Amino acid sequence: MSGNEFVGYGRFQYHHQQLHCENTPLAELAKSYGTPLYVYSRAAILENARTFLAQAPASALVCYAVKANGNPAILRLLVEIGLGADVTSGGELFLALHAGFPPEKIIYSGVGKLRHEIEAALDANICALHVESAMELEQIAAIASQRQQVVSIGVRVNPDIPVGTHPYISTGAAQHKFGVSAETAVTLLHFAASHPWLKPVGIAAHIGSQIQEVAPFATSADFLVGLADELASSGIHLEYVDVGGGLGVNYETGDQSPKIEDWIRAVATPVESAGYRLVLEPGRAIVAGAGVLLTQVVYTKPQGGKQFAIVDAAMNDLLRPTLYSAHHAILPVTKVTGTLKVPVTYDVVGPICETGDFLGKERPLSLLSPGDLLAVCHAGAYGFAMSNNYNGRLRPAEVLVDDETAQLIRQRQTYEHLLEGTC
Structure with missing residues (x-):
C-alpha cells in the first residue's frame, strides 16, 4: 500500500474534513507553533503504556526505552503511571532521573x-x-x-x-x-x-x-x-x-x-x-503511533517524469525514511473534496542537499499547493530523537495535546542555538 493507506488512525482522525489530534485541529497547531512540528497525543501514549502494565504479570517491571523519545514531558507521563526506564547512555540516564523514574526501576x-x-x-x-x-x-x-x-x-x-x-x-x-x-x-x-x-x-x-x-x-x-x-x-x-x-x-x-x-x-x-x-x-510500541510530524508545502515541481512536493520538513527532522527506507503514511491535514480530489503521485521531499532527503516517495495525494499542510504519521518514535542540525537546519518544536488543549514541550530552535558550545 502507498500514499493515503489509511484515513485517520488512533487519536488522529478527521472531523469536518480537518485532521485532529484528539479534539485539537492540527491546522490550529501549525498556525500557533509553526512547522515543522511534532505533535503527540497524551491519551495515545497513556493508553499504550497502560496496556503494557495491564497485560504484564503483576510482578513484572516494564521499562520504557528512553531512546525512542526522550522528551521530559513524555517521560514524566510514564513515571506517573508506574513505568521504569531502559537507558543506553549517560544522557538518557540523566533524562530518566530528571523525569523522576525511581532508580530501582532503571536498567542501563x-x-x-x-x-x-x-x-x-x-x-x-x-x-x-x-x-x-x-x-x-x-x-x-x-x-x-x-x-x-x-x-x-x-x-x-x-x-x-x-x-x-x-x-x-x-x-x-x-x-x-x-x-x-x-x-x-x-x-x-x-x-x-x-x-x-x-x-x-x-x-x-x-x-x-x-x-x-x-x-x-x-x-x-x-x-x-x-x-x-x-x-x-x-x-x-x-x-x-x-x-x-x-x-x-x-x-x-x-x-x-x-x-x-x-x-x-x-x-x-x-x-x-x-x-x-x-x-x-x-519503546516504539508506546510512542510511535502517538505522534505525527506536521509539515507545510513550500513548492511543487515537475521534473524528470515526477511530481515533487517540496516541504519544510526534511531528513534532519525525520531520518527514518532516509536511513532505513522506512515507510510513513502521509496525510493531508485538510481533506480535499470535489474535482481537486483526483490524486497526483508525489515524491514528498525536503530542502536538504541530498537526494536521500525524502519523507515519502510516489504518494498519491490530492493536488497540492504552497501552504498546504501534511501530517507524516507514526512519527512519535525515533523522530525528534534522531533529529539534527545538518545543513544548518533548526530542530523542530514539540507539542503535547490533551483533548482540546496543547502544551509546548520543546521550543523550536533559533539560529543562535547553532552557536551553542562553539568558541
Missing part, C-alpha cells in the same frame, strides 16, 4: 559505557547495569572495588536469532556488536558471583527493533529461561529475565502488529513458569 544497557557513565549509574544506585563484554565487567568490578559498593549486574546475551527487520536494527545475531555468547554470559555471571562487590541479578536479550512476528520473541524468551536455569543448577540464582523490546508497528496500516497482549503472552509464559521476574523494554 549499551556496549560502550564510559567510566563517568558507570559512576553516575552507581551514584544513582539503579536497578542494574547490563554488561555486554568481559572488558566492561572488569571495568565495573574495578570501580565497584574502589568505591566498596555492591553493584547489581545483568548480562546481555546475543541469542543468534534471525529476525525479519531492517539489518540496521537487527541486534540479536552472532555477527552483531551487541551482547555476548551464551558461553561468555555464563562465565561473566560466575565471575560476578565470585566477586565481593558484584551481584548477578539478571539475564537479558534484545533481538532487534520493529519486529512484526511473535515467534522470534518466544524463542528468545525460551533461550533466556534455559540459560537462567542452567545457572541456577550451578548455584547462581538470578532474579529476573529481561526479554527486551522490539515490538513492531505496522506503519502502512496504522495498526499495532503484533498486538501488545499477544507479545506479552508469548514472552511472559516461559519466564513466569520458570519462576523469574519478567522485565520488558518497550
